[in-house]
Amino acid sequence: MNTEKRMRMTPQRRIILEELRKTCSHPSADEIYSMVRKRLPRISLGTVYRNLEVLSELGEIQKLEAGGSLKRFDGNPAHHYHIRCTCCGRMVDAPFQVMERLEERLDGADGYRVFGHSLEFLGICPECRRRPIAPGLGHLNGPHR
Amino acid sequence: MNTEKRMRMTPQRRIILEELRKTCSHPSADEIYSMVRKRLPRISLGTVYRNLEVLSELGEIQKLEAGGSLKRFDGNPAHHYHIRCTCCGRMVDAPFQVMERLEERLDGADGYRVFGHSLEFLGICPECRRRPIAPGLGHLNGPHR
DNA sequence: TTAAATGCAAAGATTTTGCCAAATT
């Protein structure tokens, strides 16, 4: 059986995608709303959010900072990396040595002064691997594409 | 003149720090609130947020996903890295080749299946470098420590 | 006595949802 949903390329969806492809500014949902509204004055913010969700599930766009909506805090102030479970959001420290001065060769690029970096690995934690997958959520157990 | 504020190690602040040091679970503000409330039942969520802010400014803890509160979207679905301006939040693509299979040597660590990574560089964009710094915000123009 | 911190509640900001009408297949 083919559980895949067909997706219609509605005008709203197409224009959101076009605007996003057109810019390199990595806009927020609200900025996209403003951009799109110039062409579709009656579109609603809810539609923008829904379409951004659909487009990123399809791999047409990327949702950045997709990991978590809520901030997390780390009692260890030393620079280190993390692995985030894309299924439940759980984070653990990554046993991976920090690449010191990784940013040095970027410093000055595009006029930016670059002084640091943050690396996050994405994975599935043991609990989520074990747990039976809820119907329709299987894609959460691995990369989408 | 010394514009620096003195900071008191209040019981609330100390206990928040203790709880955060005690765990390796990278809790959210709300989880920290729950943890701390077992020892200080009358503490308020606002106090937790305020203290987490202070502690991370002091470098005692780290605020993860500190970059932006709002999600951003990228019309380029290919894997690539970004530089984020820690001053204004602006993001640009980083001219830095993706390190393919960086996560391979982590796969299996702690029982995690690791299938990807996300790397973000931190810097100051040209506009923010040029702009006069608002009083008290100078720390935003470089690493804190 | 004075600056800083707390508790409480209200306000903000961002994102998600429910519902019904409209559009598409």
Add this chain to the structure above:
DNA sequence: AATTTGGCAAAATCTTTGCATTTAA
């Protein structure tokens, strides 16, 4: 006709803020 999408507004979630009061130097 059945299904999906859109618009609108309300709800939900997470975070910040105002203010009167308390605490500590």
